[in-house]
Structure formats: structure tokens, C-alpha cells
Amino acid sequence: MTSTTDIIQKIGSGSIRAIARALSKVENGSSDSTEILDKLFSRQQGFTIGITGPPGAGKSTLVDRMITRYRSSANSVGVIAVDPSSPFTGGALLGDRIRMQSHATDSKVFIRSMGSRGHLGGLSGATRDATCVLSAAGYNPVIIETVGVGQAEVEIADLADITLLVLVPGLGDDVQSMKAGIMEIGDIIVLNKADRNGIEQLESYVKASLEYLPAESRKPDVVRISAANGDGLQDLWDSIDKLMASKTEENRITRSAVRTLNEILQENGVLFSEKLLDLEYGGRENAEKLMLTRQISPYAVGRNLLERAERMFKHNGSK
Numbered sequence: 001m002t003s004t005t006d007i008i009q010k011i012g013s014g015s016i017r018a019i020a021r022a023l024s025k026v027e028n029g030s031s032d033s034t035e036i037l038d039k040l041f042s043r044q045q046g047f048t049i050g051i052t053g054p055p056g057a058g059k060s061t062l063v064d065r066m067i068t069r070y071r072s073s074a075n076s077v078g079v080i081a082v083d084p085s086s087p088f089t090g091g092a093l094l095g096d097r098i099r100m101q102s103h104a105t106d107s108k109v110f111i112r113s114m115g116s117r118g119h120l121g122g123l124s125g126a127t128r129d130a131t132c133v134l135s136a137a138g139y140n141p142v143i144i145e146t147v148g149v150g151q152a153e154v155e156i157a158d159l160a161d162i163t164l165l166v167l168v169p170g171l172g173d174d175v176q177s178m179k180a181g182i183m184e185i186g187d188i189i190v191l192n193k194a195d196r197n198g199i200e201q202l203e204s205y206v207k208a209s210l211e212y213l214p215a216e217s218r219k220p221d222v223v224r225i226s227a228a229n230g231d232g233l234q235d236l237w238d239s240i241d242k243l244m245a246s247k248t249e250e251n252r253i254t255r256s257a258v259r260t261l262n263e264i265l266q267e268n269g270v271l272f273s274e275k276l277l278d279l280e281y282g283g284r285e286n287a288e289k290l291m292l293t294r295q296i297s298p299y300a301v302g303r304n305l306l307e308r309a310e311r312m313f314k315h316n317g318s319k
Contacts, residue, residue, distance in 0.1 A: 004039070007025075011137050020112075022040075026129035027129075040133060041136070044136050044256070047244060048160045049066070049143045050163040051063060052145075052146040052163065052166070054167070054168075058166065058227045060081070062190070062227040063143055071109065080114060080143070080144045081114070082114050082127055082146050110139060131159065162188065163186055164240075166192050167189065168202075169196045191222065206222055210222075223239055273305060280308050287301055
């Protein structure tokens with residue numbers, strides 16, 4: 001069996017097999033995945049680009065163009081494509097290697113499809129950890145393409161250094177519903193398929209929607225492109241480069257560490273709550289039965305768990 005030390009060493013030497021194995025471990029939550037991530041965290045380099053938007057917006061075509069752009073500068077490029085999950089296997093339903101066939105044989109491009117597995121925010125729960133692995137392996141940038149866009153799907157803005165929100169003409173009411181919050185997640189708003197009818201109206205609406213942002217907020221750039229034929233891509237590259245130049249390495253590293261800690265604390269909080277349910281009620285299922293038969297409310301469950309935790313802390317503190 002390959003040890004975590006061997007995997008980490010081989011990742012440092014660019015072993016595709018070791019990178020793939022590490023990604024499988026973190027995605028499946030293997031017992032040694034935390035040790036791998038712990039040792040890789042400080043080796044991260046480069047930056048991450050998040051790409052989100054509604055289905056059919058041309059995100060994968062844009063990712064394909066972006067890979068070509070960075071490969072022309074001799075950069076190795078990592079891609080994490082988060083797809084809707086199969087309800088039976090939990091795996092990704094869509095094949096992004098098929099969508100990005102032109103890069104399939106390039107050894108400096110690593111594309112990983114991951115199932116969202118029902119995770120809110122359009123991201124797989126392991127996306128953050130997979131980004132750490134690819135970044136530590138020398139991929140720069142790491143591009144994250146998310147499932148789609150909805151009011152809850154704003155996690156990408158916390159995960160990526162730069163977030164691109166991709167929109168296309170003809171969305172109608174879908175764009176109207178974005179005003180309440182989705183516009184805020186984009187550092188750059190990309191209006192794709194600019195050769196279509198309706199692009200003028202879309203741009204006017206987007207710019208009008210940005211007026212609802214708080215006065216102190218940075219207004220995102222709005223860039224028209226056609227990812228299919230290449231129109232406007234240089235303007236997008238310039239906007240990305242300008243934005244990256246404004247972010248210092250120290251600030252990016254600090255932000256990455258803080259957001260990762262916040263997410264880990266949330267995950268640990270869920271695990272701790274499950275342990276408390278085991279202690280107080282003999283498990284979540286028993287607590288749910290009590291609620292279904294109206295013997296107890298979810299509010300009382302929450303209060304009882306908090307009180308049990310407080311008793312545990314007081315008991316340990318008195319020793």
C-alpha cells in the first residue's frame with residue numbers, strides 16, 4: 001500500500017497517478033486524506049478562477065478557451081468540473097473530458113469531474129480540498145466550473161481568487177431573479193454568445209442591476225465575448241490579469257487559510273452535533289421519530305444538545 005509520504009513526494013515530482021490518487025482520497029473522505037492535505041497546504045501556489053452561470057451559458061467552452069490561453073504561456077492548468085450527481089452512485093453525470101477533448105492528451109492539463117452529491121452552493125464538498133491538491137501539484141491556475149446558478153450557489157465566490165459569472169441572452173426571468181444576490185458573486189460578469197440577438201438588452205439589464213449593489217462594493221467588470229468564435233476574449237484576459245495584479249500573494253494566502261478554517265469548523269460542528277445526538281437521543285433517527293410524533297420540537301432538540309455540550313465542557317473544566 002502506498003503511504004501518504006510516498007503520495008506527497010510523488011505529487012511534488014508531478015506524478016499524475018499520485019495526484020489522481022490523492023484526489024480520490026479527499027473526494028471520498030479517506031482516513032488519511034487530512035494528513036495529505038495538511039502536508040500539501042503550504043505548497044499551494046498560483047491562483048484559482050471560479051466559473052459559474054446557468055446551464056447552457058457556455059461555461060465549458062469558455063474553460064476550454066481559458067486552458068488554451070494559459071497553456072500558450074507554458075502554464076500547467078488544473079480543472080475541477082463540478083457536475084450534478086447521479087442519484088444512484090453519487091458520481092458525476094456529465095463527462096467534461098468529452099467537452100474538452102482538445103486537451104485530453106496534454107500532460108500539462110489535469111481535468112477532474114466531481115459530483116456535487118447534493119451539496120448546496122453548486123460545489124462538491126471536496127472541491128476545496130481538490131483545489132489544494134492541484135495547486136500544490138503546480139497547476140496554475142486551477143479553474144473551477146460549477147453546476148449552475150441559483151440563490152444558494154454563492155460558495156464559489158469564497159473559494160476562488162476570481163469568480164466569473166457567465167450569462168447569455170435569452171435568459172428572461174432567470175436574469176430577473178438574480179438581482180437579489182447572485183450578481184454580487186461575480187468579480188467579472190461575462191456576457192457570452194454576444195453574437196446573439198438580445199445581447200444589448202442583457203448588458204443594459206446587468207449594468208442596471210449592478211446599481212443595486214452597496215455603494216462601497218466594487219462594481220464588477222462587464223465583458224462581452226463569444227467563447228465559440230473567440231470574439232472579445234482578449235478583453236476578458238486583460239480584465240482577469242488586471243484583477244489578479246491587484247491581489248497580493250500574502251492576502252490571497254491569508255484569505256485561503258481563513259476560509260478553509262471556517263469551512264472545517266463548520267464541518268466539525270456538524271460532526272459534533274451528530275455525536276451529541278447519539279449521546280442525547282441514541283442517534284438522529286430516534287430524534288426525528290420524536291419530532292414526527294410531536295413529542296418534542298426541533299427547537300427543544302437544539303436546546304437540549306447545547307445544554308449537554310455545556311455540561312460536558314463544565315465537567316471537563318472541573319477536573
